[in-house]
Amino acid sequence: MRNNRIQLTLRMIVAVLGLSAFSTAWSHHPIQGKFDPDQETSLSGIVTKVDWRSPHVHVFLNVADGNSIVNWAIELENPYILLANGWDENSLQPGDAINVSGMVARNGSRQVWGEDVVLADTGRQVYTVSDSSPEKPLAKRPVPRWPEDNRPVLGAAPGGAGGIWSYPTETALVEDGVDVGMNEYGLLDNIEDADKVAPMQDWALARYIHRQERNLRDDPMYLDCKPPGGPRQYQSDLGLQLIEDKKNNRIFVLLGSGNRNYRIIHLDGRDQVGLVTGDDDNPLFYGRSTAQWDGDTLVVETTGFNEGFWFTNGGLPHTNMLSMEERFTRTDFDTMHYEVTIDDPGAYTRPWTASWDLSWVGGAELPFSLCQHNRQ
């Protein structure tokens, strides 16, 4: 009985630690489309209202401008992200004096991205968000395995605390071995590097550059709630869960981003065919996936994609000729190595491979975030 209690307490501690660690994983949508990194400003004023709603919180601020007062809007992170970092709508109150600095809106309106928001009287910084990843144990923990077939467990270990995969070591798709500078949204530091990112056909390279030069503002995932299909689902900022349905030989991939979508990977030996009228007539955002084990690596083949979304942060194009081979290898308890080979003769000159790691966040659950909430 006492042992059970200790075990339960330990599990709760792990869960709380996991949740608090995950809370720092979230980062915001690409904002360079709206705000100009080359134009920063500082403002001091009095808070008039905190508008706490998706997709982004706004703080309204009265700022003295000569003999008159003008109102500015300070845009902040998504409420989910701010809540997860310990903030709420009462963290600032109307009447508070604050100092703000950040990027100015490209369209010349009185809007600032609140990179730094500080209470004037105490100097306390508010609405801060951390992107740091959770600490991993010093000694690598062994890969958990299913007792019935000794296969690696891809999600939560049987009987263990739940968790999610998050903190991808790469947040945009780049061919393995290529070293180019880009930010967390996949925006290149130097547009001259565009042709190095992947072996694109001419039209695809030009389209990629066009998207980059527009600071990714046309991303349909943010504009129209299109799902983060393809490898993008493993580079999203809200994490994912792998739920293994051993009885039915399938794996559910549950996504924290997009519309809390799911994807099914079939391991029952079925053919790669469409559900209704075939892949050609019914292409999907996540394609259709079949898989088999290669030793301790799950190898997933996926085809049948539509062209209505961006399959990576940063805007690399794809066509409906895309097929992917994904390889999932849990290298230790806390690490999933993900490798994807892109074969899309419609957009690329040859197949190419990218890979990264995901970290296990024990005890964490996917946030209940729906893209539609951001459109209300």
Added chain:
Amino acid sequence: MYQRLILGLTFIMGLGVMSATATAQEGHPLKGSWIGEWSGNSAHGDFVLLVMDWNGEEVTGMINPGTDNMEIESVDLDPSDWSVEIKAGGYTIDAVIENLELPSRSLSGTWRSSNGSGDFDIVRQ
């Protein structure tokens, strides 16, 4: 005169509605169905419809499929400025893709054939 004005306005409004509901297409920018005008075309009328597809090597397609079909013989796309030359049925169309980022992007330029020439404007549906 009044009737033609109403007809023209109806067509323009129809194009507007259709373009607002264009299917998202983030792949090859020419792929899809396009509707618009090649004005002053006495042989085939002012209104024109194009269907284009991309097979990874070339753009194929049809002008006015189902009515006065003309198979597209060649499409040359220059991604450096998004200019396009389309040849089909004795016509040469020189146009530029505008609003590339939109599903309802447009192709604007000119058409010419042995029978004449004029403006060419189509919008992706």
